[in-house]
Amino acid sequence: MSPEDALPEDNRFVSDLEEVLPNDPGLPVGWEASTPDPANADDVARLTELLRAHEDAGRGWAGACEDDVLVEVSEHGLRMRENLVIRDGSGRIRAWASVHDRSIGRMLYVHIIERGISAGAADRCSEVMFHWAEGQAREVGAARGLDVQQIDTGAFADDERQHKLLEDAGFNRVRTWWQMSRPVIADEASLVADPEQWERKGVVFRQVRREGDGLPEVDDLRAVHDVLESAFTDHFNSSEESFAEFVHRLREDPGHRWDHWWLAEIVDGENGEPESAGALVGTVSESANGPDGSYVSYLGVLESARGRGVAKGLLKTIIADAAARGRDRVGLEVDADSSTGADQLYVGMGWKTKYVTESWHKDIPVS
Template sequence: MPSFAVRPAAFADAPAICELLNTIDELEIGRPETDLHEVQADLKQVEADLARNSWLAHDEEGKLVAYGLLWDDSGAERIDIDHYVLPDQQVAGARLFELMERRAAEKAAANGAERAVVHLHLNSSPTLDLALLEGRGWRRVRRYQVMTREVSEATDPTPPALPGLTLRTCEAEADRRLAHRLTEATMADHFDHQPRTYEQWLLDLDAERLDWSLIWIATLAGRDVGVLLSRDDRQAMAWIRTIGVLAEARGRGIAGHLLRHAFAVYAARGRDTAGLGVDVQNATGALRLYEAHGMRQHYAVDTWENTLGVAP
């Protein structure tokens, strides 16, 4: 049986973690798509508490073979984890699960919860042995698609204006705070959404690196009704993080207009691909909207859930 050593991660481990994640990307989706700054953003999250909520497993030669990170956005029973393991290192992967589940139960107990409801996102065909996961009581509860579309200046000109609708960017602090409020309001009923303060939201966005000219607020007849959050610092593609429209303004083509506007801006910047993630059971019809605009599945991601008891 292969041996391995486990220790907490440190910020300086980001390059090794990024290399591991890109190796797993190549195995799961055919090409590396993880950027170093994404790993660094995860590691510097306040909630991460690396000394207690991160794990690295190295083999006898010092090679990183598995990585885990745990965070607590809910302050209650919901705990989130990330878990990555090379396919020939399932023993190390199982050990990290043991440690992560134990820590999740501790966090939930510290929050005053009677149980820990732990969520994990995995590629639909992961390097992790799913029998290991299922044997520990985990089950799939949701599926997401990462969707992509080619963009170009020839195919994606600036869309015609919608009557009464204007868009503005978020360089001003007041508009940044408004973008946060609109995000919270439009995402509140979505599966797995956890409310975030403005300060927490900025950390989630890695705001120090964010180009605020790629965040747009949609205003209809003088009322702010929608928001699109995007970024252009991923090597693989431009990325749309969120499109949200208030319930009372839906059905008027605002989300589609925001999407087409984003395509046009990316194309003008010289990008050739745009991507986003979508819950396939989204009640607002987001999947149909994206398909209608030419987006297609790049790969699928499953949300897995496990409910753990906690010590009194």
């Protein structure tokens, strides 16, 4: 039985737009709200075009591909998501919104409007999309038994148009994130004895164990989930995510690979039982031109294990692994407002900020 079998058969959102939008949502004449068709190559290509243009306008370059869009709109993605598009009179998609039931009390939201349309048309599309998102927030909040449901969306730090749309809709900028990258050279493959498993001062760093069919041992996956849930309990905007939701979400990432998941275990004494101390979940960052990179999606260390070099050991492991695979970089995200001092570790190991993003939130009363 797969851990994902524990997910609800249907998502907690409303698929019928008539239940969430008014009869006349106020769009430009001839424009209409609908849902995208993941089986329609033109729809997927157009959403990819919109997403890439959004990235380019916000940070100066685009990195998204069709696989990133399919995470949001495919049948697999719709287990935990719902989507809305706005088409003009010719049927061309001009705007796209997506909601994701990420975890208890936290609904992620994507808000993308074509950059070339008039300010008036953009404002009207934005109002409809936010109205839809707030309706979906009430639905998912009610389904989870909550009084308040948070909408959590992001923006590039230099994207002034997006900031204005969010401010006009009542969102607040609540956090800043440094998106960092570190170059990797071939010689760094020897940073650790073997990225699959190595040991230092009573701490064993190893990949999650896999069965003969290549799938990981469920006990190891649960250990990774438990470490990350515990390590991030006191961090900004932490909310409980079930094991099934966790595995489902991380497997959706186009860069997901089971051999990029590591556990750190403390083994005290010659016959000591290994105890989970930290975990790192990595992914592949594919490149259209040039070598691929690796990315640190999650890095967590239990409080009881801090001071034993667990975080640094896990980072050295993914760097060595990237070098051995012929990759040229490792990326990660850092909470710029955190008091943990994690940024000092990353800077000390060679990471530099490439661009900056922000979290914007709005709380929606459910009843």
